[in-house]
Amino acid sequence: MKLIVALALALLLMVSISGSTGAVTDGVLDGEGHPYVVLLLMEVGGQPAFRCSGTLLSATVLLTAGHCTNNFPGSPYTGMRVFTESDVQAGIGTTNNYPLAGPNSIEAVAWAAHPLYETAPFFVHDVGVVILQEPGFVLSEYGTLPTVNQFDAFKTKRGLQDVSFTAVGYGLQESFPDAASWKEHNSRTRYVAYPRLLQINVPGFTGDFSMLLSNNHNTGGTCFGDSGGPNFLGDSRVVAGITSFGINGNCAGTGGVFRTDRQDVLDFINSYLNP
DSSP, X not given: OHHHHHHOEEOOEEOOSSSOBOOSBTOEEOTXXXXXXXXXXXXXXXXXXEEEEEEESSSSEEEEOGGGTOOSTTOOEEEEEEEOOXXXXXXXXXXXXXXXXXXXXXXXXXXXXXXXXXXXXXXXXXXXXXXXXXXXOOOSOOOBOXXXXXXXXXXXXXXXXXXXXXXXXXXXXXXXXXXXXXXXXXXXXXXXXXXXXXXXXXXXXXXXXXXXXXXXXXXXXXXXTXXXXXXXXXXXXXXXXXXXXXXXXXXXXXXXXXXXXXXXXXXXXXXXXXX
């Protein structure tokens, strides 16, 4: 646990008003593959400041990370909206008004992190929801939730199966130290990659609340701005985990994913889906 506390980096990205983006590391353009994955823009003091990714579970309920929705006293977020295009960057100035409200964006009316988010390091209860204005974003299908403790089986079957995921998000394609490269790879475009399970239920590291997935040139992975985005089980619409943290600033090696199959997590999410 101390290792994560020391090295964890929330995969939240500060908004740049100008410039372009990539996303999921070593990924490919998603196009219309996952239209229910959208870009979440958060405001601080009424001004655009940060962005995350998220999964629509209905036309008005967005699943994302707790550190993207923390609404406890002292929280900086004063407003939120989602952008629904797969290539938000290409629409700036034409089909959308990014990062401000306008066409192809929907305003949030409320947001919340897990009730226990504030009681522990952010990655222990890193799940949040955003409620959008009616009618929201109406689609024929949305992301879905797993069953309780569904992924515990991966621990006992480790080495006997190749567990793969589909990671989707609007984050950086790579993490670069210089401003020019950062601008070049900051494109606000939805990408997809296919990381594999590395660790689950490891005492003192991932605990029973998260998983570590691969992040390399072969499988791809997640980076800054992918926070809150989904890691679907295989090629399904089941959100197995929420992109939560990395263990280095280079977006390489592994990616930390918050599990959605715990009872308290499902109860929290369903309280907004089925009020």
